[in-house]
Every structure is written in structure tokens, then in C-alpha cells.
Amino acid sequence: MTMKMTRKEFLKTAATPMIIAPLALEGLAKGTRSPVQELGKQKAVLVDVRRCIGCKGCQVACKAWNKLPAEQTKVTGTEYTNPTYFSPITWKVVHFKEIGEYDSAQPGTGGLKWRMLADNCKHCVEPSCVSVCPTGALWKRSDGPVLYDINRCIGCGYCEMACPWGIPQFDEELHSIRKCTMCFDRIDQGLEPACVATCPTDTLQFMTREEAERKAQEAEAEGLYTYGYSEIGGTSWIYISDVPFSEFGLPELSSVTHKGFQNNLLTRFAAVGLLGGAALLVFKTYADRRVTISQEGGGE
């Protein structure tokens, strides 16, 4: 029996792979992007927490430049920070903290401090998010910014889990993660990031990373606290403060990069395996010997 196929059916059958193949290739055709792109000297933003007056100009500038809509927020009642955390449309959060206690007997002695910290993606020198991203959707430009391609993100959420600060946030409408881009489009035009350009007190200063490192070293020599200078292998957002950063909820991190962290964990994983295997072997030999002895005893 022969099967007859109409011309319409033939065209339909033949066209299917023609439609599917380009779609399949589309995902692969974008080429492999190097995780670090060559572009000029590494830039950084130095944040001097002591200067911040909490005007939130940086937050507004970030929203304005990146065309991010406002969102409904809630007053938590426990702190002044609002919004309290990042979202796909809030890339910068200004933490408000009351530190210490007011001494009414000696007013003006500085027992109580108000400190504000403008927080956002730290644009790590060796970013964990870039390291774990399976698709190359995230990458690090050698001049600082950690960027992402929304068309290549598959929404696995691994970058959200790998980032020590939980910065990347998945946008349900765009179907991709989103986060601060360090205003790379402004940097490309020779401008400062929008938040830096807006800051009225020079809390945020745009400079090369070398310069920021030097200032951080000077601050450490003065007994001040720094954050981002060495943490997780260094970041492009370096903070200076007269109060510990744990007050702002920033985690204490070692200077080990993500690659070092992974290698360290793999080594310990292998060591546990070897030790465990050896222990099991000893246990098995002992158990077998006991069985042999009891059998020999039973035989006698």
C-alpha cells in the first residue's frame, strides 16, 4: 500500500524542520562571549558613608536614567530604610541606620550616629554570578561593569543564589534577571554613573579602581572600616565608613574569589571522599574478620 500525500501536506511536512531549525540555531548562533571583555582601565565608585545625608537622590537618579518605574513600598516600622530590599525595578537601596545610643546627660557627644549607605550591585572584580551563569548571560567588562543579556538568560536563578548579597533579581515581565549596570552606557559616553553625577555631597565618587584602592588603604590606615577593597577578591564599589559594615547588614566575606572558593570546596569534597572511603574499607575488613572468627568458632 502506498501513501499518498497532497502537495499541501508535503509542503507542511517539509516546512516544519525549516521553521524549527533556525529557531534551534537562534539560541546558539549568538556566539560565545568571553566572560571578560577588553575595555580600558577598571573603573570604580568610592562610597564615603560618613558624607551621606540620605537624600536618596542617587536612588531617584538610578530610576530616572534606567527608566525604572516606582513601586509601592511599605514602612516596616523597624527601620527607616524604604524600600528595604532590591527588586527587578529597584537597583539601588539606601540603608538608614541609627547606630549607638543617645546620651541625654551629654547631648552632642556623638553617642548616637545616623548613617546611610547607598547599596547596589558591587560589580565584583571576579563576580560569582558570572562564574556560575551557565549561558554566558552575565559577563564582566574589564573596565568594571558586570552586565547581562536578557535574551540569553534562561531564568535558572543560580546567579541570585551565588551572589553573596543576593543582588540579581528576576523580572517576571521581562523574563530575565535585572540589576545595576553601573550605567555602562554613560561610562561609554565619558560620563559618570547617574547616581554619582547626582550625589550632592560627593559621597559617591567615580574614579579608577587603583585610585579607589589607594583611598581605601589610606582610610584603613586612619582606622576606618572599608568594604569591597578585598572582599570576595575585590569589588568595583568600595566603601569607607566609621562604623562597621555589619551594622548595615552586609555579610562578612573573605578575600577568596569565587574560583578559589569553588576549588577549596572541591578539594575538601575529595578529601572527605577519600577519608570516608578509607573508613568504610577499614569497617568492612573488620566486619568480615568478625564473621570469619565467629564461623571458625562455630566450626570448632
Place this chain on the structure above:
Amino acid sequence: MTVSELVWGPIMAGYLFFGGLAGGAYVVSALADLFKGEDYEAMSKSGTYVSFCSILVGLVLLVLDLKRFQVAPLGILNAYRRFPDSILTVGTWTITGFTAVSLVTSVLWLFKGNALARKIVEVVGILLGLTTTAYTGLLLAFARGATFWASPLLPWTFVVSGTLTGLSVSLFMIPVFAVFMPRLKPFLELYNEKSRFAGMVGQSQKYVAVLLVIELVLVLIELATGQGHVEVLLTGSILSLIFYAYLMIGLVAPLGISFYTTRMMPTTKDDSLILFSMGQYVLILTGGLLLRYVILTAGQILH
């Protein structure tokens, strides 16, 4: 981060569970075929079939959990790009290889293929199966943002749990295949010979007990040395209730059954041994799922 804002929820826990189960079932069934031969044919076959089905279920769950899949399904192919830089890409390649090997082994069993070829494939499959179960733990351990997961013991816990659940499901499915697919050989034959099946189940009890003890020790060490606020796991939350349920259902009760069946039960009671063991396997499988959920959620809450 609160439970309602979890990046990885129950679907991901299911993926980790089925991935580990698939790897473990394959390793156990392949080892039984390589070292025990025809006596354990039913178990080898059962484990291989379950392994292939489990990895497929795991992959479906994984794809469902990808938040961009519905708008760009083929974008998932991008996950093959960053070998060996991203552990997730390494895992994607490993699971792809494991799925293929598991399928080939299943086909070779189903259509009575060449035994030597099957055994060669099984050697490769054991390596891929072990890597798959370890990967489910390494994936979490490499997520630096969740300090609770950053332990070299976590991947080993998943390897042990995967092997344990794999062994349990391989034996549990023998009567299931016998009842629901009686034409599929040799399940019905083995099941009808109660004493032979009971012997197999009895033999496996010592392995089950050893694996349960190792898993319990690993979990206790992780709790004692764990970074982050592990007290959330121990007191005052729904998660701590689930954690205790895991300890009781997944470890303590099955250990009790192992002890009873190997030390106290008369050797002549085949039916009771099979019944107790079947119940134990169900408990172990439930415990395996609870373990994945508890660890996954704890890591995100203790972010």
C-alpha cells in the same frame, strides 16, 4: 529572604530528589549486574528502568522551574555553552550523558541486547550516575550566597541519600512490576518465589542500614559545623518540623526496621520481611524528598 520569596522552591527540590534517585538507582543496579550477575537480574533491570524514568521526571521538573522556558524554550540550549567554567553547565552535560547511557542500558535490558556491551555501558554509567548524584549537592555547595550550603559534606549527603533511595526504589519496584506488568521478565518469576525475593531483600538490609547510618552521621556533622543560623532548623519554624519529620521518617524509623528485620525477626517469615522492607523503602523515599526540601529551603532562609 522569606519562604514565600524562595528562588528555588518545591519543584527544584523535586528535581534534586529525582536526579539523585536516578543516579543512585543506576549505580546500584549496575553494580548488582556487574558483581552479582543473574541472581540479581530483576533488581538490575528494575533499577535501570526506574533510573531512566526518574531522570526524565527530574528533567521535566528542571525545565518547569526555568523561568524563561515558556517564552524562549530553545534558549535552554545555551546552558551547554560554558563548559567547564560553570558547574551548572558541567551538570547539564553530565545529566545529558547520563540520560543517554541510562536509555541505552534500558534498551539493552528490554530487548535482551549483548551482555558484554551492556556491562561496558554500565561501567560508564556508574561514573555518570555518581557524578549526577554528587552534582545535585555540588550545585548547592557552589552557591556562595547561601552559606549554609557551603559544606563539602553536602554533596556526599546527597550521594549517600541518592544511593539509598536508588537501592530502595529498585527493590520496591520489583513487586510493582510483577503486579502491574506481569509480562515484563523476570519480575513475576522472582516475586512468585517468595523465599528468593525475601533473601534478596534480607541481603540488602545490611547495605540499607550502613547507608542510613552514614547519612545520619553526615547530617549531624553538618548541623554541628554548619555556617549560618542553623537554629532555624532546630527550633521555632515550620521548617524545623519538616526537618524532624525527615529525621524520624527518613532515618530513625527505617533504621529501626533494619534492626528489627536483621536481628529480631525469625528468618522463616518471608512475607513479614518483605512487608516490613516495602514499608521501609516508602519511608526512605519520603525522607529523601524531605531532605532535599529542607536543605534547599534552609539555605535560602539563612541567606
